[in-house]
Amino acid sequence: MTFYTKPLLLLCALIFVVSCKSQTVVSNNFTEHQPILNDTTFVNLKDYSNDFVYDMKYATSDNFLKAKVYDCAACFLRLKTVKAVIEANTSFMEMGYKIKFFDCYRPLDIQKKMWKIVSNPSYVADPKKGSIHNRGGAVDITLVDSNGKELEMGTSFDFFGVEASHNYLNLSPKILANRQLLKKIMKEKGFNSLDSEWWHYNLKTALNDKVSNAKWNCD
């Protein structure tokens, strides 16, 4: 299986078609010459939007594993996940914020690599079961302001302790409000939160998609 990458043009063309629908004008050029992608196709988020910020922690050793497990940084997701995060980001941008990514789709081999380093299901999903990251439906994110500064969320990404939980309320009103905002918009756009990790969101319609081991090119 290979990834399908397309330039930003495809999204522009899609928006064109949608925006023209009300006038019942559909670009024949687009429908005849552009392939229709299945919603479960893996795509590179960068080909669909330039409005995200990235800090892909597992492509560096700046993570709880203290190991670089990706050959290069990229945010691949299933197309339906891409559509949903773009919708969420549009809402956040109206408020002056943007989504910053820490992790996206994670090929199964990478999950195995992580499990080998830390074989503890409290920290890493057992590759035998696979996680929603392996299904292309999970994102690890936070919000940044117009200066690119991360909003205060109470803990760093991948902090393993009760303080990272949505149920932990012994935090400042500002931090609780930031977490609430992230959760509210993500839920509105079709994601479930994970109680123990404020940064993790699963696309509801991706929970039963197949675990994948497709890899992206680092060229």
Ligand SMILES: [Zn+2]
């Ligand atoms: Zn996650």
